[in-house]
Amino acid sequence: xxxxxxEIKWNKRKSLAITxxxxxxxxxxxxxxxxxLGFFYGTETLGFALFPILMxxxxxxxxxxxxxxxxxxxxxxxxxxxxxxxxxHLVNTVEGLSIAAGIPLPKIxxxxxxxxxxxxxxxxxxxxxxxxxTGLLKTMGRYELEGVVGHEMAHIKNYDIRLATFAVVxxxxxxLLSDFMFRIGxxxxxxxxxxxxxxxxxxxIVLIAIFFAILAPIFAQLVRLAISRNREYLADASGALLTxxxxxxxxxxxxxxxxxxxxEHATDATAPLYISNPFKGNLLSxxxxxxxxxxxxxxxxxxx
Amino acid sequence: MGIIEIMFLALFGVVGxxxxxxxxxxxxxxxxxxQVNNAxxxxxxxxxxxxxxxxxxxxxxxGYAKHEKETFENVTKARAQMATAxxxxxxxxxxxxxxxxxxxxxxxxxxxxxxxxxxxxENFKMLQEELSGTESKIAYARQFYNDNVMAFNNKVQYFPSxxxxxxxxxKAREYFEIEEAAKGPVKVEx
Numbered sequence: 043x044x045x046x047x048x049e050i051k052w053n054k055r056k057s058l059a060i061t062x063x064x065x066x067x068x069x070x071x072x073x074x075x076x077x078x079l080g081f082f083y084g085t086e087t088l089g090f091a092l093f094p095i096l097m098x099x100x101x102x103x104x105x106x107x108x109x110x111x112x113x114x115x116x117x118x119x120x121x122x123x124x125x126x127x128x129x130x131h132l133v134n135t136v137e138g139l140s141i142a143a144g145i146p147l148p149k150i151x152x153x154x155x156x157x158x159x160x161x162x163x164x165x166x167x168x169x170x171x172x173x174x175x176t177g178l179l180k181t182m183g184r185y186e187l188e189g190v191v192g193h194e195m196a197h198i199k200n201y202d203i204r205l206a207t208f209a210v211v212x213x214x215x216x217x218l219l220s221d222f223m224f225r226i227g228x229x230x231x232x233x234x235x236x237x238x239x240x241x242x243x244x245x246x247i248v249l250i251a252i253f254f255a256i257l258a259p260i261f262a263q264l265v266r267l268a269i270s271r272n273r274e275y276l277a278d279a280s281g282a283l284l285t286x287x288x289x290x291x292x293x294x295x296x297x298x299x300x301x302x303x304x305x306e307h308a309t310d311a312t313a314p315l316y317i318s319n320p321f322k323g324n325l326l327s328x329x330x331x332x333x334x335x336x337x338x339x340x341x342x343x344x345x346x
Numbered sequence: 347m348g349i350i351e352i353m354f355l356a357l358f359g360v361v362g363x364x365x366x367x368x369x370x371x372x373x374x375x376x377x378x379x380x381q382v383n384n385a386x387x388x389x390x391x392x393x394x395x396x397x398x399x400x401x402x403x404x405x406x407x408x409g410y411a412k413h414e415k416e417t418f419e420n421v422t423k424a425r426a427q428m429a430t431a432x433x434x435x436x437x438x439x440x441x442x443x444x445x446x447x448x449x450x451x452x453x454x455x456x457x458x459x460x461x462x463x464x465x466x467x468e469n470f471k472m473l474q475e476e477l478s479g480t481e482s483k484i485a486y487a488r489q490f491y492n493d494n495v496m497a498f499n500n501k502v503q504y505f506p507s508x509x510x511x512x513x514x515x516x517k518a519r520e521y522f523e524i525e526e527a528a529k530g531p532v533k534v535e536x
Contacts, residue, residue, distance in 0.1 A: 130472065134479030141388055142486035144381075188482075286489065 049346065050283065053276035057205065057269060064212055064265050071216060071258050075223055078251030096222065100215035108207050112163040112171055115315065119161075120307040121151035121173040132179060135187055136172055139195045142284045148172045148198060157303035158182065161315035162194035163203060170198040175305065182294055189291030192281035193317055200280060202273045206314070209266040216262040220255040270314055270332040278339055282346055292343040299336040371510045378498040382519055385491035386437075389522060392487050393432060393444060396480045400425050400451075403473045407454065410464035414457050417450075424450040437520040444484065445524060451477065488522045495519045 072093050079092075126133045133150055140147045148164065151173035158178040164170030172194045182190065197203070282288035298318045308320035314332035404418055424447040431443035455474065458464050465471075499518040502511040511517075 130475045130479070134475065134483070138479065138483040138486045141392075141483055142490055144385070144490050284486075 049279040049342070050276065053272060053279060057272050057276065060265060060269050060272060061205070061208070064209070064262075064269070067258075067261070067265070068212055068216060071219060071254055074247070074251050074254050075219060077247045078223070081245075081247055092222075093219070096218045097215055100211050100218055108165055111203070111207070112165070112169060115161075115163045115312050116151055116171060116173060118307065118309060118312055119153055119173060119305075120155075121153045121171075124150040124152045129179065131184075132174065132187070135184075135191050136195075139188065139191050139284055142192075143195045143199045145170075145195070145199055148195075152176055152179070153305070153307065155305050155307065156180075157305045157320065158298050158301055159305050159308075159320050160190050160194055160317045161312070162197045163315060164198065165203055165207070166201065167198050170203075172198075177301075177303070178298075181297055181301065185285075185287055185290035186294035186297065188285045189281065189287065189289075189294045190317060192284040193277050193291055194281075195284060196277040196280035197273070200273065200276060202277065205273065206266075206270065209269050213259070213262045213266050217259045220259050223251060223255040264330075267330060267332055271334045274333050275339065275342065278343055279346065282343060288343040288346045292340045295336050295340050295343075368510055371507050372514060374501065374507075375498075375511065375514070375516045378494070378501060379516065379519075382491070382494045382498050385487065385494045388487040389440070389484065389491055390432070392480055392484045393428065393440065396447070396477065396484065397425060397428050397432065399473060399477055399480065400447075403454070403470075403477065406467065406470050406473060407458060407464060410461045410467070411457060417454050417457050420450040421447075421454055437522060441523050448481065451481075488524065492521050495521055 076093065124132055129150075129152060132152070136150050137147060145167040148162070148167075148170040149172075151171055153173055153175045155175040156177040157175060158181045160172065160174040160178055162170060162172050172191065174190070178190065179187070278288075278291060281291055285291070295318065305316065305320035308316065313320055318336060319331065319333050400421060404421060407414075408418065424443070428440075428443040428447050431439040434440075458470070458474075501507050502516055502518045
């Protein structure tokens with residue numbers, strides 16, 4: 043009982059902490075790069091003036107995807123709207139859980155694919171959609187389907203798509219920064235004569251900057267993946283709070299794990315959205331996956 | 347500044363803080379109360395939906411199982427009680443009517459199990475899905491309503507917001523109760 047509310051609270055705090063850490067990390071990267079540029083060109087203002095511009099580029103490129111991502115994702119995945127006449131049970135289940143969550147009814151889609159899987163998309167509850175594969179409808183019993191839809195509903199209610207977009211912006215920004223440092227910032231010869239080239243303290247900052255330029259993008263990506271995994275646990279827990287029946291989702295996840303078929307239209311870009319990795323086997327374990335291991339999720343659900 | 351002025355300032359400060367607290371608490375009550383009302387209307391919509399589906403269901407079943415008079419009577423009676431409850435708008439009446447109707451429908455579907463031809467009827471299958479869908483929507487709407495009532499009632503009862511609640515006339519709201527037997531499949535309660 044209390045365990046479930048605790049789990050939700052704990053997961054939310056963890057997401058918040060990771061996000062705050064993420065922002066701090068990006069600021070540190072900016073600072074180090076600006077210092078290194080300062081050493082090279084004799085002025086730190088260059089870096090501090092340049093970074094907001096790079097930030098805008100990162101935001102701009104993600105802005106479009108933020109507003110159109112739901113339509114793009116649905117199109118890429120080959121989803122078609124689910125009519126009530128054809129899928130009455132699915133429509134009823136989604137309607138019921140949107141009542142339970144107290145959010146507007148998301149648009150409902152089906153993907154003609156025998157592999158059982160599902161995802162949710164949309165930037166806020168007013169513009170959200172849930173898509174499930176026909177394989178999911180075939181394999182899952184009533185309570186299992188409720189569990190899966192509850193998980194997706196929780197993603198919508200928790201604004202997970204928004205958080206994921208933020209994380210992608212941050213990763214993109216860091217990648218841009220590092221790229222910039224390598225191509226322009228730290229190239230010897232471009233710097234010109236104005237720099238404070240003498241002194242060992244300055245050389246150290248350049249070394250640190252090079253080190254950061256190599257590792258920061260990888261690290262940012264890892265943080266993004268950590269956020270993604272954390273939100274999966276959160277969606278499992280708050281989804282279970284909607285259905286009041288964690289076992290439904292637990293057994294659905296087990297069925298999905300046992301099924302070895304891949305979702306045909308899933309791509310690298312859409313894979314993180316699915317309730318469970320749509321590519322199956324080829325998971326780089328642990329650190330590099332967007333989803334926590336299913337056994338761990340099932341274990342947590344069963345202990346709620 | 348003399349001692350009098352300081353005391354006046356302190357007094358104004360305290361009164362101002364209290365006023366701000368009252369305003370915020372009042373608005374909080376209004377928000378929660380609106381949420382409860384909204385959640386309640388969700389239940390209402392689903393109760394009506396089920397009410398509307400029943401005649402169609404009874405007619406379909408009658409075509410195959412004419413002799414189950416008692417079952418039909420029970421459903422009709424429960425439906426009539428629901429009609430009164432919907433008109434009265436009272437939480438307790440509606441909960442009681444809802445429980446009765448759930449029980450009556452359950453026995454109707456149990457009866458239907460004995461008629462294979464009925465079970466194969468497309469119209470019946472559709473109605474069965476609709477009714478069970480509506481039933482789980484009622485359950486979800488009830489859950490959402492009760493969660494909201496709990497949040498509201500907590501605020502009505504906690505100190506010090508309870509003082510403001512009693513001054514401004516906010517009273518604890520009623521939960522939408524359900525009989526243990528009518529809960530259907532065993533679900534974990536939190």
